[in-house]
Amino acid sequence: MPANKKLLVLPGDGIGPEVMGEVRRIIDWMAHRRAVSFDIEEGLVGGAAIDATGSPCPDATLDAARRVDAVLFGSVGGPKWDSLPFEQRPELGILRLRKELGLFANLRPAIVMEALADASALRAELVKGLDIMIVRESTGGIYFGEPRGIHMDAQGKRVGIDTEVYSEDEIARVARVAFDLARGRRNKVTSVEKANVMQSGRLWRAVVGEVHKAEYADVELENMYADNCAMQLASRPKQFDVILGSNLFGDVLSDLAAALTGSLGMLPSATLGAVQPSGKRHALYEPIHGSAPDIAGKGVANPCAQMLSLAMLLRISFGMEEDAKLIETAIERVLNSGFRTADIMQPGRARVGTSVMGEAIVRELEKLAA
């Protein structure tokens, strides 16, 4: 018997633990009905980790993340920790994991499910069938560049500094991820930067062009300024297939793309490292929504994004396409049947809480697998 796959579960803060609880239902169901089990460890991250250990990403969590085959992450942050010094904030939990595990490619799909086409901020015909993949660089750029900080100038006035810095290798490796993905989709990459004002943007455009010419000439490449991309996303989103951008532009544009789908509560993401010589590839999966402290603990959060993050994990890290598809189909069917959590509530549908949604999805899985 091959060894069980190892999974690290990090529920984190806010609605993280609630929605992760529903994912556990699916994992239990898989053990019973699909005869697949995982070795699951649970760890601390974010505010929960600060409370227990003083650090938003304790070494024990980092060590466990290095050991396992994949990490399933919930969300971090909340008002309770807002007044902590900058260096101790819960958000550093996810940033440290990305950096230390070398998770440089953040894949953020923005997909509009049939049942939710009229929940978008845009007219339904503009977003029906929308399927965009944003590839965001996630270990470099202004998130980590030096120098950074707030210091005093000669006049005793404060100056805030962040540095956008990208090496050509950092750009090339994330560009390859985007081109590879495009080949399995509609074969188009839109690379975004501000080459008109930023030096790092000039290099970005040049390097993406070189990688394209040398290795991916079969893929369509379009270069677009990031501000124009925001405008195009909000007016004609279906022109895009894969959007490639820096850490900061990817962060902003992925929130915009997510809003087009009608609910942040529906979107998963994957953050991948390089394939190592052993064949192992570090990977972390998390919903795009944050910890949503305003609704935490009320039993009303939408568990779908966390469940779809598990589906993405099964597909990408474990090659379990069939199981991933089962989860996605079950969710789609429950939505089609009219169940809605508050975030995606529409007139004439049945408003349900987190656990009723979770139970319904497992019941649907049961039917699909029968």
Ligand code: IPM
């Ligand atoms: C995201 C979030 C994070 C980021 C925060 C929580 C640090 O906004 O994953 O998009 O800015 O990367």
Ligand code: MG
């Ligand atoms: Mg963000």
